Amino acid sequence: MYVFLNDKIVPASEAKISIFDHGFLYGDGVFETMRSYGGVVFKLDEHIQRLFRSARFINLEVGRTPEEIKKALYKTLNANDLTDSYIRVSLSRGYGPIGIDPDLCKENTFTIITTEFKRYPDSFYLEGVDAIISNIRRNPKEALNPLIKSMNFLNNILAKIEAKKKQAFEAIMLNMEGYIAEGTVSNIFFVKDSSLYTPSLECSILDGITRGVVIELAKKRGIGVQEGKYIAEELLKADEIFLTNTSLEMVPVKRVNDTEFKVGEIYKLLHEEYKVEVKTYVNEKKL
Ligand code: PLP
Numbered sequence: 001m002y003v004f005l006n007d008k009i010v011p012a013s014e015a016k017i018s019i020f021d022h023g024f025l026y027g028d029g030v031f032e033t034m035r036s037y038g039g040v041v042f043k044l045d046e047h048i049q050r051l052f053r054s055a056r057f058i059n060l061e062v063g064r065t066p067e068e069i070k071k072a073l074y075k076t077l078n079a080n081d082l083t084d085s086y087i088r089v090s091l092s093r094g095y096g097p098i099g100i101d102p103d104l105c106k107e108n109t110f111t112i113i114t115t116e117f118k119r120y121p122d123s124f125y126l127e128g129v130d131a132i133i134s135n136i137r138r139n140p141k142e143a144l145n146p147l148i149k150s151m152n153f154l155n156n157i158l159a160k161i162e163a164k165k166k167q168a169f170e171a172i173m174l175n176m177e178g179y180i181a182e183g184t185v186s187n188i189f190f191v192k193d194s195s196l197y198t199p200s201l202e203c204s205i206l207d208g209i210t211r212g213v214v215i216e217l218a219k220k221r222g223i224g225v226q227e228g229k230y231i232a233e234e235l236l237k238a239d240e241i242f243l244t245n246t247s248l249e250m251v252p253v254k255r256v257n258d259t260e261f262k263v264g265e266i267y268k269l270l271h272e273e274y275k276v277e278v279k280t281y282v283n284e285k286k287l
Helices: 022-027 046-058 066-081 122-126 154-165 209-220 232-237 265-284
Strands: 002-005 008-011 027-036 085-092 111-117 129-133 169-173 179-184 187-192 195-199 224-229 240-245 249-258
Touching: 002 066, 008 066, 022 046, 022 085, 027 046, 027 265, 046 066, 046 085, 046 265, 066 085, 066 122, 111 122, 122 195, 129 154, 129 240, 154 169, 169 232, 179 187, 179 195, 179 232, 187 209, 187 232, 209 240, 209 249, 209 265, 240 265, 249 265
Parallel strands: 129 169, 129 249, 195 224
Antiparallel strands: 002 008, 002 111, 027 085, 085 111, 169 179, 187 195, 187 240, 240 249
C-alpha cells in the first residue's frame, strides 16, 4: 500500500511522522473523508473546499492549492490501483516542540490514505441500524465549532463508546440547548407526514456534503424539506429516520432507544435518487 506524505508517494510502511507532531500531541489539525466510485472522487471540489474552510477556522495554512491536492489524491489512488475507495486526507499543524502555541510549528503535515472501499452489510440498507440518543452533548459551536472537521474527535468518540456499550451503531447527540444535532459520523433526517426534517446548521453540526445532496434531491422531487430545531420527542414520533455520510451514503434507522421505525418509502426513493446522482456525476467527470 502507498500513501501520500507531505509532497510524495511513499510505501505505507515507510510513512512516518514525529511523535512531536501537534496533530498527535494536541489533535491540532483537520481532515476530510471522501469516497471514489469507478475512479472518480464524488463531490471532490466540495470536500476540498471544506478542508480549506476547516483549516481557515483554526488558522492553519494549507500550503497547497486545491489543484495540487486533487493531483496528489489521484496519484495516490493510481499508485494503489484503486477505483472504489475510501479516502482520508489529513492536515496537522506539524512538527514542533511541546506547547500549544501554533507558531511553534513551522511546517504542517499533509497525508492521504486510500483504501479499498469495503461495502457495508446489505442488512444496513434493507433493515436499518440501531441508534441511541446519547448522553454526550455535541460540542457547542461557540466552543469547538462542529463545522470544523477537526482531528479533535473525542466528543464524537465518547458518544460512540456509549453507543457501543448499548449495542447501537450510531449515537445521536443533542446540542447544549437540547435540540437534536447529529450522529458521531453522520447527519440525521426524519420524515413526518411525507415531509423531510433535519437539524439546521444553527444546531452545532457539520454541514455534511451528503446532507446537502439529499436536501437538493428531495427538493427536486417536490418533497418538503425543513431545516430547524427539533427535540428528541419529535424524532421519536417520526414515520422514518435515516442517517447520511459520505461512506454510508444513506442508511435507515430501525430503532432509537426503545422505539422502532420502519424502512420508509421516502428513504428508499431518495437513496435510489442518490445512487443515480452518483452515477451521473461519475459519468460526467469521466468524459
Ligand atoms: N457529521 C459528522 C460529525 C461527521 O463526522 C460526518 C462525516 O464523517 C458527517 C456529519 C457527514 O458528513 P459528510 O456527508 O460530508 O460525509
